[in-house]
Amino acid sequence: MPRAAIAEGLRALLLLWLASLAAFAVVRAMPADPAVLSLVAFGQAADPDTVAALHREWGLDQALPLQYAAWLGDFLTGDWRRSFKTGAPILDEFAKRLPVSLIVGFGGLFVALLAVGPLARGAAKRPNGWAARVLDAATLGAQAIPAFWLGCLLLWFFAVELRVIDVLGEGPARYVLPILIVAFTGLGPLAQVYRAGLAEVSRADYFRTALAKGADPDTALEAQGGRYARLGLSAALTAEAGWVVGGTAVVEVVFGLPGLGTFLVDSIAMRDYFVLQAYIVVAAAWMLAIAFVAAGARHLLDPRLR
Amino acid sequence: MQFRILAAAAALALTAVPADAQTRPLVVGQGFLTDSLDPAQGVAGWALQSHGVAETLFTVDREGRIVPNLAESVRRDGESFIIRLKPDLKFADGSLLDATALKASLDRATKENPRARGQIGTPALDVLNARELRLRPERPVAAIESVLAEFPLAIHKFDGTNASMTGPFRAVEFKRGESLRLEPNPFYRDVASRPAVTIRRIGDAQTLALGLESGEVDIAFNLAPETLPRLKRRPELTIKSTPVAYQYMALLNTQRAPFDDVKVRQAVDLAIDRSMLIAAANGGETATGMFPRVFPFASESPRKHDAREAEKLLDDAGWKAGANGQRMKDGRALEFTLTTYPQRPDLVTIAPVIRASLERIGFRVRIEVTEAISPQLQAKRYDAALWAMHAAPGGDGAFVFEQYLRSTSATNFMSFASAPVDAALDRLREIDAAPARAAALKGIEQLVFAQAPVVYLMTPVWHVGLSKRAASYVPYPSDYYVLRADLRASP
Numbered sequence: 001m002p003r004a005a006i007a008e009g010l011r012a013l014l015l016l017w018l019a020s021l022a023a024f025a026v027v028r029a030m031p032a033d034p035a036v037l038s039l040v041a042f043g044q045a046a047d048p049d050t051v052a053a054l055h056r057e058w059g060l061d062q063a064l065p066l067q068y069a070a071w072l073g074d075f076l077t078g079d080w081r082r083s084f085k086t087g088a089p090i091l092d093e094f095a096k097r098l099p100v101s102l103i104v105g106f107g108g109l110f111v112a113l114l115a116v117g118p119l120a121r122g123a124a125k126r127p128n129g130w131a132a133r134v135l136d137a138a139t140l141g142a143q144a145i146p147a148f149w150l151g152c153l154l155l156w157f158f159a160v161e162l163r164v165i166d167v168l169g170e171g172p173a174r175y176v177l178p179i180l181i182v183a184f185t186g187l188g189p190l191a192q193v194y195r196a197g198l199a200e201v202s203r204a205d206y207f208r209t210a211l212a213k214g215a216d217p218d219t220a221l222e223a224q225g226g227r228y229a230r231l232g233l234s235a236a237l238t239a240e241a242g243w244v245v246g247g248t249a250v251v252e253v254v255f256g257l258p259g260l261g262t263f264l265v266d267s268i269a270m271r272d273y274f275v276l277q278a279y280i281v282v283a284a285a286w287m288l289a290i291a292f293v294a295a296g297a298r299h300l301l302d303p304r305l306r
Numbered sequence: 307m308q309f310r311i312l313a314a315a316a317a318l319a320l321t322a323v324p325a326d327a328q329t330r331p332l333v334v335g336q337g338f339l340t341d342s343l344d345p346a347q348g349v350a351g352w353a354l355q356s357h358g359v360a361e362t363l364f365t366v367d368r369e370g371r372i373v374p375n376l377a378e379s380v381r382r383d384g385e386s387f388i389i390r391l392k393p394d395l396k397f398a399d400g401s402l403l404d405a406t407a408l409k410a411s412l413d414r415a416t417k418e419n420p421r422a423r424g425q426i427g428t429p430a431l432d433v434l435n436a437r438e439l440r441l442r443p444e445r446p447v448a449a450i451e452s453v454l455a456e457f458p459l460a461i462h463k464f465d466g467t468n469a470s471m472t473g474p475f476r477a478v479e480f481k482r483g484e485s486l487r488l489e490p491n492p493f494y495r496d497v498a499s500r501p502a503v504t505i506r507r508i509g510d511a512q513t514l515a516l517g518l519e520s521g522e523v524d525i526a527f528n529l530a531p532e533t534l535p536r537l538k539r540r541p542e543l544t545i546k547s548t549p550v551a552y553q554y555m556a557l558l559n560t561q562r563a564p565f566d567d568v569k570v571r572q573a574v575d576l577a578i579d580r581s582m583l584i585a586a587a588n589g590g591e592t593a594t595g596m597f598p599r600v601f602p603f604a605s606e607s608p609r610k611h612d613a614r615e616a617e618k619l620l621d622d623a624g625w626k627a628g629a630n631g632q633r634m635k636d637g638r639a640l641e642f643t644l645t646t647y648p649q650r651p652d653l654v655t656i657a658p659v660i661r662a663s664l665e666r667i668g669f670r671v672r673i674e675v676t677e678a679i680s681p682q683l684q685a686k687r688y689d690a691a692l693w694a695m696h697a698a699p700g701g702d703g704a705f706v707f708e709q710y711l712r713s714t715s716a717t718n719f720m721s722f723a724s725a726p727v728d729a730a731l732d733r734l735r736e737i738d739a740a741p742a743r744a745a746a747l748k749g750i751e752q753l754v755f756a757q758a759p760v761v762y763l764m765t766p767v768w769h770v771g772l773s774k775r776a777a778s779y780v781p782y783p784s785d786y787y788v789l790r791a792d793l794r795a796s797p
Contacts, residue, residue: 032681036716040680042349043699044458045424045709046716053420086341087348088482097483152512159520167517168333168506253509258483262509269649269678 023280034271100259105244108182124198139188151254201225331502339507351457358789370601372701422458452702501795526771531588571758577616593762603744633668641670642689722759
């Protein structure tokens with residue numbers, strides 16, 4: 001067991017190193033020079049002297065392998081460098097912004113999960129019932145309605161027409177609508193997977209046998225199929241949780257939340273190399289962490305894996 | 307249980323009631339916010355100047371003229387310049403802005419910020435007396451007033467931790483990426499008449515309009531045109547629209563077909579009906595050239611629209627119209643991709659109108675919207691691109707010509723090379739007097755018109771939405787000075 005854990009750890013480290021290499025290569029392969037972009041964006045002269053001075057300041061005047069080695073060394077020791085655009089330490093920016101994105105992303109998934117069980121069970125039991133209709137509508141709506149449009153609509157209704165919330169709200173209240181929107185987009189995929197798992201069990205012989213023995217349908221469905229359906233749900237949840245880091249940019253922009261998503265959007269346009277490199281490595285680490293947690297969940301839910 | 311948690315979350319949303327509109331500071335909603343309170347860092351000087359916190363020695367007035375601000379005057383003294391400060395200037399911490407403090411500010415700016423060195427290199431600075439400083443730039447400078455109006459040279463005093471500036475407002479609380487709370491600078495004239503202000507960064511145009519409608523925003527800067535009809539129906543709001551110092555244009559890649567042919571470029575220039583662009587953008591003025599009419603060196607005549615002449619040019623260039631109206635030459639269709647970007651919503655709005663004008667004379671135009679246009683321009687991976695820019699940020703027109711049209715410039719995105727234009731720009735470097743510079747700029751403009759690497763489209767109007775409290779606000783023709791000393795709030 002310790003040997004397996006060490007092997008897993010080494011594998012994770014290797015993947016992270018490869019991610020850092022890929023991050024550096026991909027970001028540096030992007031066309032355009034961040035120094036010129038930065039000067040043009042603010043109406044300044046992109047003369048060779050100024051461009052060269054910015055390159056020196058940002059450490060871009062070295063050979064690429066040296067730049068990579070220096071950046072990786074700094075990154076591992078906690079110096080993630082400074083943003084070209086904001087001039088602020090990137091680690092500080094991530095530390096401040098990541099919680100905002102996590103609150104929105106995980107808050108949305110949590111709220112979605114609260115609704116998944118009742119809707120999926122109802123839809124599995126009565127394929128033409130109200131729960132199934134609501135679930136199908138939510139799934140279709142999440143695919144068809146852009147998050148920014150929904151966000152603007154909700155803001156207009158609650159802030160302008162009813163005046164019960166602030167557009168520029170402060171404190172925990174500002175997270176409610178963004179979380180509900182993320183929940184809305186996540187609800188359909190999660191509930192459909194859970195529903196499919198329950199529906200499959202409800203067609204199984206052992207479930208019919210349970211009913212024939214006089215078991216209550218609701219109790220029997222949960223007892224016979226709950227664990228199996230949650231196994232599928234955990235896989236779907238893994239996929240949804242994977243994009244929490246940086247994937248909530250649209251909602252963040254509409255609601256003015258200073259999360260990682262908005263920072264990332266700005267950074268891409270300005271070719272903010274160190275921000276983008278840091279993000280890719282953090283995203284890779286996040287995916288590994290999620291995969292690790294998901295593997296643990298599967299281990300608990302699926303006796304065949306023990 | 308699960309539904310109870312959902313209900314609790316909804317109830318939490320209902321607890322946030324808007325603050326008392328009478329007691330809160332004026333709230334300005336806009337798409338940008340400074341990244342730092344130190345004007346020597348990056349481009350913070352620009353944002354702080356726009357926020358009314360930082361000032362420069364010279365500034366650009368409403369008519370586009372460079373006028374003294376903190377400086378009383380500047381005069382040439384051989385290869386140096388003598389800057390004379392206005393009397394009794396103070397920083398927001400109450401300390402005196404004298405020649406020694408000015409030297410310290412310019413020293414620090416050029417040491418800390420490569421952008422400042424891009425203006426005057428590392429200059430030699432000598433204090434002559436309490437109000438006069440001799441500045442000798444590292445390299446020759448023609449229009450020194452314009453350089454001293456540039457944001458990297460914003461005047462400040464740095465105590466090792468904080469920077470103090472001279473504008474009508476000073477920062478009280480800063481939340482990076484979110485908001486900046488300002489109070490009137492107590493050492494600036496008429497301090498009692500200015501309100502406290504909170505600037506909120508609002509990245510989405512629709513959210514900005516909603517903030518104005520909900521009463522949370524008092525000054526909504528640069529509203530999207532599509533929100534105007536809705537906002538104008540609200541009697542409590544005032545919408546003020548003003549032509550700005552920005553110019554909308556189409557850059558043509560002269561290294562790519564079909565724009566490697568000057569006649570095709572001229573045809574595009576003639577074929578576009580600018581009045582339709584203005585109608586689509588909900589306001590604006592037909593461009594006369596590179597510079598909006600607010601500038602004294604702008605050309606006078608609006609760009610001409612003549613579709614027949616455009617067709618003749620295309621005929622002469624060998625592009626013949628087929629039965630379906632599509633022009634062909636040597637088996638190739640007359641077609642290109644028009645690239646635009648969503649950060650300037652007006653440009654996305656006018657792109658189809660441009661396409662309609664050009665397809666009427668036989669072009670086939672694809673429209674492409676890209677999130678990051680600057681990298682694409684820099685890599686020259688485009689056929690034609692819509693572009694918006696401030697035409698004279700320092701109040702002098704030479705800058706944009708040098709940057710965009712000199713054959714050797716890194717930002718000559720059109721790959722335009724013209725020996726006469728380069729020579730005229732060389733001569734312009736030797737001219738000091740404003741009238742002579744204006745005449746020279748107009749001459750260069752004519753050379754550029756003939757080659758048409760750029761098609762000047764329109765001067766936009768920007769729309770500012772105002773609550774009753776801020777109804778007296780008068781927009782400036784650019785985003786360089788959003789908050790100024792004349793800001794007042796009604797009770």
